[in-house]
Structures are given as structure tokens and as C-alpha cells.
Amino acid sequence: MENIFVTRPSMPSYEEYCAEIRGLWESKWLSNCGEKHQAFQEALCHVLGTDQVELTVNGHMALELSLAALNLRGEVITTPFTFASTIHAIVRNGLTPVFCDVEPSTLTLDAKKLERLLTERTCAILPVHLYGNLCDMDKIGAIAQRNGLKVVYDGAHAFYEEWKGKSVAAFGDITCFSFHATKPFNSAEGGAVSIRDPEIREQFVMLRDFGIRDAESVKLVGANGKMNELSAAMGLCNLRHIEDETKKREHIDQRYRENLQNIPGVSLRPLQAEVRQNYAYFPVLIDAELFGATRDQVFETMKAHHIFCRKYFYPLASEYGCYRDRFGAPEETPVALSASRSVLTLPMYADLPLETVDYISELFRKAGGK
Ligand code: T4K
Numbered sequence: 001m002e003n004i005f006v007t008r009p010s011m012p013s014y015e016e017y018c019a020e021i022r023g024l025w026e027s028k029w030l031s032n033c034g035e036k037h038q039a040f041q042e043a044l045c046h047v048l049g050t051d052q053v054e055l056t057v058n059g060h061m062a063l064e065l066s067l068a069a070l071n072l073r074g075e076v077i078t079t080p081f082t083f084a085s086t087i088h089a090i091v092r093n094g095l096t097p098v099f100c101d102v103e104p105s106t107l108t109l110d111a112k113k114l115e116r117l118l119t120e121r122t123c124a125i126l127p128v129h130l131y132g133n134l135c136d137m138d139k140i141g142a143i144a145q146r147n148g149l150k151v152v153y154d155g156a157h158a159f160y161e162e163w164k165g166k167s168v169a170a171f172g173d174i175t176c177f178s179f180h181a182t183k184p185f186n187s188a189e190g191g192a193v194s195i196r197d198p199e200i201r202e203q204f205v206m207l208r209d210f211g212i213r214d215a216e217s218v219k220l221v222g223a224n225g226k227m228n229e230l231s232a233a234m235g236l237c238n239l240r241h242i243e244d245e246t247k248k249r250e251h252i253d254q255r256y257r258e259n260l261q262n263i264p265g266v267s268l269r270p271l272q273a274e275v276r277q278n279y280a281y282f283p284v285l286i287d288a289e290l291f292g293a294t295r296d297q298v299f300e301t302m303k304a305h306h307i308f309c310r311k312y313f314y315p316l317a318s319e320y321g322c323y324r325d326r327f328g329a330p331e332e333t334p335v336a337l338s339a340s341r342s343v344l345t346l347p348m349y350a351d352l353p354l355e356t357v358d359y360i361s362e363l364f365r366k367a368g369g370k
Contacts, residue, residue, distance in 0.1 A: 004356060006310040008349045009181040009188075010245045012237035020233040029229060032209075036232035043239050044192055047160070048169040052194045054204055055232065059156045059178025059191035061208070061225035063089035066152050066174045066193055067124070068222075069204040074121035079109045080316040081336040082128045086154050087317040090126060098122070099318055101333040105270055106130065107283075110335070111139035124150040129158035129168060131269055131281040131312075131345075137163065137171045144172075152176065159185050160242060162276040169194035179235060184249060184278045184350075185242055187235030190227050248350040249279035255354050256282050256346065259361035263370050265290025281312065282348040284364075285339060291368040295342050301367040307347065307360055314340040 011017075024030060037055060044053045056062040067076070067089055076090045080099040090097045098117050103110040109127040125144055127135040135153065144151045151172035155161075158168045159177045169175045179190035195201040203220065206213060211222030227235075238245075260266060265287035271277060288294040293301070295311070302309050316337060317323055318330045330337045346360060 001306045003306045003308060004347050004352075004360070005308050006312075006345055006347050007182045008351060009186050010184070010238055010241065010350050012234075012241065016237050017234065020237050021230060024229055024233070031226060031228045033226060034229045034232075036229040036236060037227060040187070040227075040232040040235045040239075041192075043236060047239065047242070048167045048194060050167065050169055050194055052196060052201060053169070054193050054195065054201065054208070055227040056191040056193065056208060056225045057227050057231075058189050059176060059180060059183075060085040060089060061223065062176035062178070062191035062193045063126075063152070063154060064092055065204055065207045065223065065225050066176055066195070067093040067095065067126075068207050069195070069200050070124065070150050070152070070173070071203075072123040072150065074123040075119060076124045076126050077109075077114060077117050077122060078126040079128050079130075079336065080318045080330070080333055081107060081313055081339055082130070082154065082317065083156070083313060084317065084320070085156070086126065086128055087320075087323065091323075095123070096121070097317070097323075097327050099328045099333050099336075102130075102336045102339065103136070104335050106133035106135070106272065107336075107339050108133055108135040109140070111136045111143065114140070114143055118147060122147070122149060124152060126152050126154060128154040128156075129161070131157055131283050132161065132278050133269065134158060134161060134163055134168060134272060134275055141171065150174075156180075156183070156191075157280040158278065159183065160246065160276070160278045164274045173197065173200070179231075184246070184280050185235075185238055187227065187231040187238065190231045190235060245350040246278060249348065250277070251354065252348060252350075252352055252357055253277075253279045253282060255357045256361060259358060260284065260364065263291070263365065263368070265292070265368065279348065282346045283312065283343050284346060285342045286344060286368075287342065292370065293368045295344050298344055298364065298367045302360070302363060305363055307363065309347065310345045311340075311343060312345045314343065316340045
């Protein structure tokens with residue numbers, strides 16, 4: 001039996017990619033916002049229905065440079081149930097993360113618990129669209145507006161999604177995307193931001209290129225966050241196939257749902273109304289008593305059969321060695337804590353055959369004795 005990983009990248013044909021990069025051998029232009037960069041950025045603006053997109057080398061730099069561009073000081077309210085990148089971006093900007101619990105159904109930041117965490121030091125909210133679930137953007141936006149706060153969405157899992165016909169890129173002050181190989185849409189490594197305020201966008205562009213304004217002036221303490229031409233070319237190719245790839249993911253998602261519905265102790269991710277899904281991940285929450293096996297037992301059983309699921313996201317950020325006892329205890333976010341103990345993300349990628357989905361589902365059921 002071959003190994004089945006939690007994900008595998010969508011890729012264009014070898015020939016399509018070679019044709020896309022052929023010109024680079026003549027131009028010898030490989031980085032610093034060349035022709036492919038420009039073309040990919042324009043194509044993304046078209047897909048996202050905005051002219052506010054800037055590319056980045058990865059999703060992490062999108063977050064880190066966005067916070068830097070906003071020039072914030074103080075506390076940022078966020079969720080501990082996320083990838084390390086979200087919290088590191090806050091801390092590496094000299095800001096203090098304040099952990100808000102998540103909402104039990106979407107596992108995104110719980111807007112109802114947000115207001116009680118506000119202090120005079122709060123400067124921003126950094127909610128995470130998780131697995132393809134969107135945050136309550138109406139409520140979060142209203143709280144931010146009432147309190148004069150910036151909103152930066154971590155949309156690493158939400159590229160191509162829409163809410164009520166509007167791209168996720170249209171919400172908040174900034175939305176950050178990841179185009180990492182493991183994401184539903186990839187440019188090998190890469191990311192992008194959608195920034196509403198043109199002045200902040202200008203700051204961001206400078207920060208992405210060492211803070212350089214022109215050949216003889218360096219204005220800001222920037223970094224190198226530029227996407228290279230080979231990645232931009234990969235993004236351009238993959239973007240041509242995004243609709244087909246999303247359709248394939250939808251079929252896989254549906255098949256899992258058919259196979260795994262109504263199993264005692266197993267909760268599936270509810271698909272939100274009025275959301276155009278990208279089917280980024282297929283998480284299940286396991287109640288060990290009802291199911292008959294713990295999340296970790298299921299993980300090991302699957303592994304023994306060459307199925308490599310992941311525990312996205314365990315541990316909570318508040319439990320990391322580098323953050324423990326610094327920004328609040330895991331018990332202060334009980335819903336997130338419970339999710340991190342019970343979540344298992346099953347393999348999900350466009351080329352996963354439906355027979356393999358059936359095999360994984362069967363194995364999963366058996367792991368709990370069902
Ligand atoms: N915010 C959130 C909420 C995020 O989830 C992420 C990234 C970010 C921000 C930051 O975005 P980036 O800076 O990464 O663009 C992976 C990814 O590296 C990371 O992008 C992702 N989230 C996170 C959830 O997952 P790992 O350490 O779990 O990945 P890894 O290398 O174990 O890969 C998982 C599986 O994917 C492998 O078992 C096999 C397959 N794979 C992986 C790669 C890299 C491939 O088939 N081909 C590949 O090239 O972190």
C-alpha cells in the first residue's frame with residue numbers, strides 16, 4: 001500500500017509549466033517583481049474582484065508584513081486554534097497576542113467572546129478563516145468599527161471563497177492568503193494580501209522590498225517578502241485549473257460526508273450557508289467515549305495502514321514551548337482546547353481517488369469499532 005498523505009499539491013502538466021517559464025530563459029529575469037509576477041497579480045485581482053492584491057513569498061510574510069504596514073502597538077486579539085504562523089506574525093512585530101476562544105461550530109474566533117477581551121491597549125483583531133470555514137465577518141467588523149480597531153484576516157485556508165457572492169478579500173482592512181504547496185491553490189510557495197487602504201498598501205510594498213523607496217532611499221525597516229518568477233508562473237498555471245480542482249475537492253468532501261455521517265461521536269465540519277467553498281480541509285472531531293477510540297488512537301491506526309492524517313491544530317498556540325505562561329492559559333479557551341484534543345484532519349486533495357476515500361472512511365469507522 002502506498003502512503004496517503006493529508007494533502008498533495010495540485011499541479012499543472014509538466015508541459016504547461018515548461019511553456020509558462022520558457023521565456024525566463026531569454027529574459028533571465030527571475031525575481032524582483034518581473035513579468036510573471038505582474039501577470040499573476042493581475043490574474044488574482046481578476047479572480048478576487050479587486051485591484052488591491054499584492055503578492056508575497058509565502059503566507060507567513062503576508063501576515064507579518066501586513067501587521068508591520070499597519071504600524072500597530074499593543075494587543076491583538078486572535079485565536080490559539082491556528083497554525084504557528086498566525087501567532088508568530090503578531091509576536092515578531094512586537095505585539096501581544098490575546099487569545100479569544102472559538103465558536104463551537106466553525107471553530108473560528110467567537111465574536112460573542114471578543115468584546116470582553118478589549119482593553120485600552122487593543123489595536124487590532126486577527127481572526128482566522130479555518131479549514132474553509134469563514135469567521136463571522138459582520139459581527140467582527142461591527143465590533144472593530146465601534147472600537148476603532150484594525151482587522152487583519154488570516155485567510156490562508158480561504159482563498160477563492162466567497163460569502164454572499166463577495167470574495168473574502170473584500171472584508172476587513174487586510175486579508176492574507178497562503179499559496180503553499182499544501183493549500184487548495186498553490187504557487188509552490190507563495191501568498192498574497194488584499195489591502196484596502198492605498199497608503200497602507202504602499203507601505204506594504206516598500207516593506208516587502210527591504211523598505212526601499214527608490215535606488216537611493218531606504219525609508220522603512222523592511223524584509224524580503226517578494227515572490228519569485230518561477231512561483232508566479234506556477235500560480236498562473238494553477239489558476240487556470242482552479243475551478244476543476246475545486247470541483248474535484250467538492251466530490252471528495254461529499255463522499256466523505258456520505259461515508260461518515262451519523263457515526264456516534266464523530267462530528268463533521270458543517271458547510272456554511274451562502275459560502276462558496278474551497279474544501280480546503282476535511283477535519284473530524286472525535287468524542288472518544290461515543291466513538292470507541294480516542295483521536296490519537298485513530299491517528300495511530302490510520303498511520304499503521306499508511307494513511308497519514310494530521311492533528312491540525314494541536315497543540316494550541318498557548319501551549320507552545322515558546323508561548324506557555326506568556327499569553328494566557330489553554331483552559332481560558334475551553335472550546336479551542338477541546339477541539340485541539342479531538343480534531344483529526346483526513347486526507348483531502350483534488351487527485352485523491354474516491355475509492356481511496358472509501359478505504360479511508362472504512363478504516364476510520366473500524367478504528368472506533370463502528
Ligand atoms: N496561517 C494559517 C492558518 C496557516 O495554516 C498557514 C500555513 C499560514 C498562516 C502560513 O502560510 P505559509 O507561510 O505556509 O504559506 C503545512 C504548511 O507548511 C503550511 O503552509 C500550512 N499552513 C500548515 C497547516 O501545513 P506542515 O508542517 O504540516 O506540512 P508538511 O510538510 O508536513 O506537509 C503536509 C503533507 O503535505 C505532507 O505529509 C505531504 C504533503 N506535501 C507537502 C509538501 C510541502 C506534498 O505532497 N508536497 C509538498 O511539497 O505545514
